[in-house]
Amino acid sequence: MRDDAGPAPRRPRWLPEWLRTCRKEDIGPDVIAGLTTGAVVIPKALAYATIAQLPVQAGLYTACVPMAVYAFVGASRRLSFSTTATLAILVGGALARINPSGDAAAAMAASAALTLLVGGILLAGALLRFGFVANFISDPVLTGFKAGIAVVILIDQAPKLLGIHFDKGSPLHNLVATVQGLPHALPATLGLGIATMVLIVVIERLWPRAPAPLIAVAAGIAAVAIPALRAAGVETVGHVPAGPPALTVPELSALAVLWPAALGIALMSFTESIAAGRAFADRGEAPAPANRELFASGVANVCGAFLGAMASGGGTSQTAVNRLAGARSQLAGLVSAALALAAMLLLGPLIGKMPHATLAAIVIVYSVGLIDLAEFRAILAIRRTEFIWALVAMAGVVVLGTLQGIVVAIGVSLVALARQVADPPVHVIGRKPGTAVFRPLSPSHEEDETFPGLLLLRPEGRVFFLNARHMGEKMQAFVRAYDPAVIVLDLRAVFDIEYTALRMLVDGEVRLRGEGRELWLVGLTPNVFEIIRRSELGPRLGTERMFFSLEQAVACFAERRKSGRE
Structure with a gap:
């Protein structure tokens, strides 16, 4: 909040701090920022739900429930809390093991169990004051891990961009199958996907404040209204139920199988949330307390688990949008959540007309940003050894899989730490x-x-x-x-x-x-x-x-x- 706007009115102490200290002049900027961020978050959440092997409405639920809960419990004033490409691919890897058939109802129940576990682990971490665990992955290793996630996502989404189908397996298996399927690619589907990517890039370059994903989704829905595209085999999402999220009962029998994945997802959720919240805080603003953020993330995930949301956390790109759009408090997150709720109630039939190629293009454009070549170059220029650690973490994700990649990333960080302390100058x-x-x-x-x-x-x-x-x-x-x-x-x-x-x-x-x-x-x-x-x-x-x-x-x-x- 700005200090030059006069004292904030007194309000009951049981209200969240931002509600007790907010001023009338902050409401307008927060509403505008919330609407702008929601227009970016909602299409991306829909796309990330497909990465997680879930129905697209799970993305809407995730953009609504955890976002609203975090607004009341979280400490970071600008953090946009829904889901990220990293979390989506981790959730997808976990659900693929327990629901290989891809049944939608089973996937939602298993996702609820996984999200409940993630929330429980985060709450336990807050109770035990494990906020320091966010430092277990060094920045170079995290850079490599995210780059590996991006490669896995690109391989995962390429078939949707090409309009080809095959039984999914490891990233290397999927890459080989995609290359073998190139002769069967559908030109219309590929053309629509490429056009969507170009549209997003152009909008973000020329009009960076515009909601590029929302415009891309609208363009994709308009495109499939052309009979020739539908006749050429362009596939759409299909039926999306309209209405608020219904109570989802977690598949408790899956807890024993899902807990290792939940540990990794909880760690990444917390790490990304802390990084995003601190990166976009005001200069001189005290960073959000790590254990408070653990608690808020845990509550948001537990509440989301029973209302169809997938595992959630703070996203860097969407938090950046929130900050640039002028957000001053968690009210912006509430507005974004309200926009997601409105989309559930009113836009279900329209969302069902979205082409899979459009969603894949959105995922690909924003996942490429996880490969930070400038950061790789900076690491190499300063410490060649840590550059190697980053490459090892990246390779661990691509070769071994995302969940195993977390273990590799943490292991590499600990080995690097042990090496440093074992050889002091x-x-x-x-x-x-x-x-x-x-x-x-x-x-x-x-x-x-x-x-x-x-x-x-x-x-x-x-x-x-x-x-x-x-x-x-x-x-x-x-x-x-x-x-x-x-x-x-x-x-x-x-x-x-x-x-x-x-x-x-x-x-x-x-x-x-x-x-x-x-x-x-x-x-x-x-x-x-x-x-x-x-x-x-x-x-x-x-x-x-x-x-x-x-x-x-x-x-x-x-x-x-x-x-x-x-």
Whole structure:
């Protein structure tokens, strides 16, 4: 809300914060933003329902129920909460295993069970304060994972764009079957799909605020009114029931089978929601609390499960539309949900006339955006290793499948983390001439001073059993190379020393003493100082071999040299 619009009127504390603080001047922008975002979200939700192997009306339900629930419970003022291409492909993969026949009623019941599980997992995460789990997937790995999802979606939607049919399987199976089916492609269906993609791209380039998906859907419905297109085999969605969502009873017997998929979907829902909400917050605005968002996402999914909605979460692209359209509070989400409800009540017969090729084209255009080539280039320019992790995550999704791809993505992130903490840097330190500035030696600072007989080393990070031996080997290599009388460890960048690492430091001091060398410590944090003090190393070093700064240690060494003790 803007601070220059005067104080907000007082309202009961049980109301959501945005309702208690909203002002009359915010209502107009929120209504316009909600209508604009709804015009974008609804066609995309219909298309994503087909990816999830669900009837298209499930997309309408998802654009309505979770959106409205989140508006009352969620903390992010601009987050548009329905579903995304990533969630849709994950849901589709899970439902394909439990409903291979594709029966619509069975799919809706299984989807309700899956969505209920996802909501329950998110609520449990909020109760256990697991908001930090959103950080388990690193940005480079998430970039690769989303790119892999995009490739899977493109392969999945290509047959609809071509007008061909075959039994679905793994992404690689579907790719081979699509290539083999190219001679049987229907030119009219392909032409309509390509025209739809061109129309969306042109509208978004020339009129970025226009609801391109809605215009594309209207154009597709108008196109199939041409008898020649229908005669050429262009297929439409078919019957779509009009009216509000009816109570959907989850298939509880499927819970035992669906829970692994639900874990992955819950993680992605939360990760995408947090990322989208924080990306489009106002500058200086406090980020939405992670555990509050877990709770809101869980409630939205649980409520949606009983009213036909598929697993839901915040979408980046639709949240961007909401922000650009001028949304100021969750009222915009309520307006988008109301628009979806109006579409359910009034537009069912019209939605049934949508061509499958049009929906496939919408999905393809917006899924291609998941492949962020600029981000891949940026990762490669900075860290080649993390670029490889991104490619591994992408390949995991395409080769192993989407649900297994989540495991690969998390596994790759954890391996990357373990690799980093297992190999922390140890720097040899020098002094900038004429100053009290100490910094790592490097070819760009060849003039920095070193001190014969004195070796200054600076390890970084937490020192524990996983990295202590490797760090010790690095230090020993520097000792052999410089052959110092005194080794100074600058521990200002070490915030903790675990017991195994402490034992190795104690043993290292004994070994150095046996070689006629001394170990000094500098810059101990209060936590590390207390650990050293309670160990046998503390009394052995005494206060005379522990210093506040490198400058003090160098001065002490120089004084000892001057007095002839070194």
